[in-house]
Amino acid sequence: MMTTQENTTQNLTVDGFLYKQSSRHKTIKKRGSNTWKKRYFKLTNTNKLYYSTYQDSKPLAVLDLQDYQCFHKDDVKDRYILRLFKPNKKSLFLEFESLEQLKVWKDHIQKAISNCSRELSLQNNKLLEKRNLNYLKSGWLNKKGYKGIFKSKWKRRFFVLNRKDFILYYYKTERFEGKSQGSINLLDIMSLNKTSFNDEPYGLNIALYSSKRVYKIAADSQTELQSWIVAIQTYATNAYI
CATH class of the missing domain: 2.30.29.30 (Pleckstrin-homology domain (PH domain)/Phosphotyrosine-binding domain (PTB))
Structure with a gap:
């Protein structure tokens, strides 16, 4: 039934x-x-x-x-x-x-x-406005670990896009206090490419100029993925799909 x-x-x-x-x-x-x-x-x-x-x-x-x-x-x-x-x-x-x-x-x-995820993002965005911080967008995304030739797993990370220094930070929690787990300099982005991973249909590859690294991230929905792409492209002027 x-x-x-x-x-x-x-x-x-x-x-x-x-x-x-x-x-x-x-x-x-x-x-x-x-x-x-x-x-x-x-x-x-x-x-x-x-x-x-x-x-x-x-x-x-x-x-x-x-x-x-x-x-x-x-x-x-x-x-x-x-x-x-x-x-x-x-x-x-x-x-x-x-x-x-x-x-x-x-x-x-x-x-x-x-x-x-949407409710948490809305709550956090309200918190950001209250604290008067210079963030354009924040929310949960899945990120593929980087281990060279070794296998890596998807990890849930809270991403925060800072409009002041053009950097996309990611943290373990939505409080994003203290040192971040890592960051992506938007001015260093060479390209964005939509993709579909085996277990993550709403994926995005972010390639960098300097390190030649490709970040693999994925959203929970097509709508959420597109909103992140728009936010990133606002400052990564050379990264258009």
Whole structure:
């Protein structure tokens, strides 16, 4: 059973029975084993994912989708599995009866994640205005680590574009206090290129003149990606797509 609706009374966007793998297992187990449990899930307009048995009045758990990432596990043969991942948290694996059902849920979950990022960005922009700082734009992006020939992973970073010194800084938290994790000098950008990475559809390559380094970053939505491109191009005058 699965329903999708816009119900202002219940704040419900999508719900239904799904299979959830126990979070203590780090790899995908065969369905039918006791590691998979059938649970009733519902996603609300508050950007929270609840699950329980259908009869329970109280949820077994509630996931605030802020900072989560959603991936389709297409490397598992003949199964339809989503992975919900958050740094420093155990992954949540959900299995669906069909690819169509998976796509519906993935679409709603990704929208909820984007809503979380948008709300945080709005809150932070208001904070920036209150503090009267010279920042053009800020928000969460995913950044690919730089390790030369070695494999690297996507990391969630809070990016802040400073209009005063034309530098794009990135931090571990949205408070962006203290020393940044790194920075990109907008005046040093050689080119911007939209791209689609395997697990990140809304990607952007930023190539620099001086270091010959290419930064790989990705937004949570096409709209958010485009807004960052416009903001960067405001000061990186030679970097046009």
